Amino acid sequence: MLPAMIRQLEVDGVPALLAPVSGPMHAGLVFRVGVADESPARRGITHLVEHLVLPGPAQVSSHLNSRTGTEHTYFHVQGSAERITEFLAGVCAALRRLPDGRMAAEKEVLRSEAAGRVSDPLPMRRHGARDFGMPSYPEWGLSGLAAEHLNEWIARYFTRDNAALWVAGDDLPEGLALDLPDGARQPAPAPSSVLPVTPAAFAGSGDRTAWDTAVRREARAAVFANVLERHLDRDLCRRSPIAGAVRTEYQPRAARTARITAFAEPLAGQRDAALHGLVEVLSAMRTGRIEADDVTTVVGLTCDGLREAEERGGRLPGQAFNVLAGLSVRSLDDAIAEVRAVTAPEVAEVAATAYDAGLLMTPAGTSADWAGYPAVPPGSGSVVTGRTRRSRTDRGLRLVHGDDGISLMTGETARTVRYDACAAVLAWPDGARELIGDDGIAVRVEPALFRHGEAVTSEIDARVPGAHRVGMPARDPGSIPRPRRGLWRTGSLSRPE
C-alpha cells in the first residue's frame, strides 16, 4: 500500500502537487481559464488555444490529452519522466510562441467537433450570455479570431501565476522546467443569474427532460447527485420503461458551489411521462424520501472510487484546481471521512435546497407550471423608446428601434436587447442581425420583413462595437424570411381586409 499523501512543491514559480501512484507516471498542467471566461463573440478562443498548443483530436494511444472546461484548461501526458519533461516544455514553448500557421486547420477541427455535440441550454437559461451561461453557446468566435486575439488571451490567462502542475509519480521528473510568461492569478467568475424566481421551467426544443441546480460544494451534495440517479433509474427505467437513459452529474466549481444536472432521455412516445417521472422523483426526495440503502451504497461506492482514484493519481487534477482557487489540498483520509459521515437526512437537506434552486427543461411545447415550476419569462418587460415598425407579414409583430436598443414585440410579449447590455450581434451577409443580450435574450431582425428594414441593420451596425460582432456564413436564399407578396395575386388566398 502506498502512503496516501500529496506533497505540495513548486516548479519555476508554479505550484505543483506530487503523489506516488501504483500505475504509470503522468502529469498535467492546468490553467485557471475556461469557457466561463469567454464572451459570445470570442466563444471558442480557449479551445482554439488548446488545440494550437496540442494539435488535433487527442489520440488515446499517444497518452496525450487536453481539455477546455468551464473554469479550467489542462494539458495532460502519461509516460516516462523524460516524456513528461519534453511534453510540458513543448506546451510552454507553444504558449510562448503560438504555432498560428495551423490556425485555419484547427478551426476546421473544432467546427467538426462541435457538429457532434449536443447543446445544453440550461446554463444559458440560468446565467445568460456570460460566465457560466457560456457553455450553452456555439463557438461563434472561431471565424473572427486572429493571432493577436489569441496572444492577448494567452498573456492574460496562460501564465505562470495562473497555472498549477500535478505529477503522479515518486519524484518530479529531472530537468522539468515550466517556462511560462509572468501574469496574475485570474479568479473564476462568479455565477450570475437571470432567473427572477426558482424553481422555474422552460420548454426545450426536443423530447428530453433535463434539470439543473446549484448547491454548496460538499460531500453530501455529491452523494445526493448519485442517489438521485439511482432513484431516477428505478422510477423511469426499471419500474416502467419510460426513459432509455437517465444520468446525473455533480460538477464542483471553484466558488465553493456545485452544479448538479439530471437528464432523462425518453423512450418513443414517453416524453410527458419522463417529465412527470423526473418531477416526481425530485419532489419525493425534497420531502425527505431518501432510501437509506441508497445512501449507504453511494457512500460505499464513492469511497471506493476515491481510494482507487488516489492510487492512479486521479484525485490530483481536482486538487490542482483547488490550489488555483486558493483552497487547501485535501488528503484522501479527509475526503473519505467527509463522505463516510453523510447521512440520509443530510442528503434530504441537500435535496430540499436543490429543489428550491432548480431549473427544469421540459420537452418542446410543454410546461411544468402545474408542478410548481413557473415558466421562465420569455422576454424582458421593458420596451425601448424609439421608432416602431410593423411587420409586413405578421400584424402582431413589431420592431422598436431607438438609441438604447431594439425591442421585438410579438403580441403582448416584448424581447429587448439594450446596446449597453449587448453581449454580441450575429451578422449575416443578407442584412439579418441577431442581438444577444447579456441576459441571454436574443432579438432577431429580419430586414426584409419590415419597411426600410435595411436602415435598422445599419443602425445596429453603427451602435454595436466591432469586437461584439460575429460574422455568420451566408444563408441559403430560400431560408431567408421574406414577405409572401406573390400569394395574394395567385388567388389561392383571400386578402384579410
Next chain:
Amino acid sequence: MLPAMSQPTDVVLDSAAAYPEINALRAALARRDWPACRTLLDSAGSMERTGLIRAVCEDEGLEGFLRAVLAADPADGAASALLGTHLIDVGWKIRTGARAQYVSREQFAAFHDWLRKAEQVLIDGAAYNPKDPAVWTARITSARGLQLGLAESRRRYDRLTAADPYHLPGQLQLLQMLCPKWDGSWEQVHEFARDAVGAAPAGGPHGVLIAEAHIEHVFDADNRAEMMGYLANEQVRAEIYQAAQRSIWHPGFGRGYGWIEALSSFALLFMLLDDQRAAAATFTAMGNLATRHPWDYLADDVVTQIQQARTWALGGKR
C-alpha cells in the same frame, strides 16, 4: 331487506344510502374533526377509502380546512388525496361534463387552473405517500383533465397498481382516458377492461369495467340504428353476460365498494339488451338505490329514466 318483486316508487341516488360509512364521514367533516375523519378513512378497505374520499369531496370550504391540516402534517396522505380530489371536482364542475366543443375558453382556463392546484397538492401527496391509491386515482383523473397524454396516464396507473393491483376507482378513471373522446381507442378500452376484470378476483365489482366499456362504446354511436347494431353483436352480448357472471351474479358478490355502481351499470345494459329478466333481477338487488351514472347518458332526468326502466323490468310497460 326489500321483498322481491316489490316496486319501490322512489329512487335514492345518494351514495350514503348504499354505503352508510359515508354519513359518518360527512358528519365528522362537518364538525371539521380531522382525527375522526382519519379514523374512519384508515379503517376502510383500500377501495372503500378512495370511494369515501370521492363521496365527500364536494363539501364546500374543504380547501381551507385541508390546507391547514396539511400545513400541520404535510405527510397526511388522506388529506392530500381528499384536497386533491376536491380541487379536481371544483374544476370539473366549472368545465362541466360536456364534450370539449361545448366548453368555453374561459371555462377551460378555470378548469385547468383548478387542476394545476390539485396537481401540486397531489405531487406532494405522492412524494410523501407513494403507495396511496387514492392519491394515484386522483392523479389519473387530473392527468386526463390536463391532457397530459396516455403515456403519462399509464405511468400513473402503473404507480397505482404497484400500490394496489386491482384498484377499481383508479381503473374506472383510466378506462375513461382510454376512450376515443379522450386519448385512446375502442381497442384499448376493451382490452384494458378485459385484462383488468380477468386479473381481479371473481365476485368483486370489477365486472363493471366491461359493462362501462360497452356503455361508453354504445353511447358513442351516432344514432339508434348504430346502437342497436352494436348491441346485436353476439360477442358483445356474450362478454357482458360473462362479466356479470364474474361479478354481480357471482355467489361471492357482496355489498363492498362498488356494488351499487356495478348493479346500476349492468341494469342499464340489460335494459338496452332488452333482457327483461336480467334487468328485473338486477333492479331487485338494487332495491330503491341507484347511481346517477350511467343513467345520465340517457337524459338529464335520471330519476325518471331509472323509474321507467325499473317499471318495465319488473313487469310493467316501458
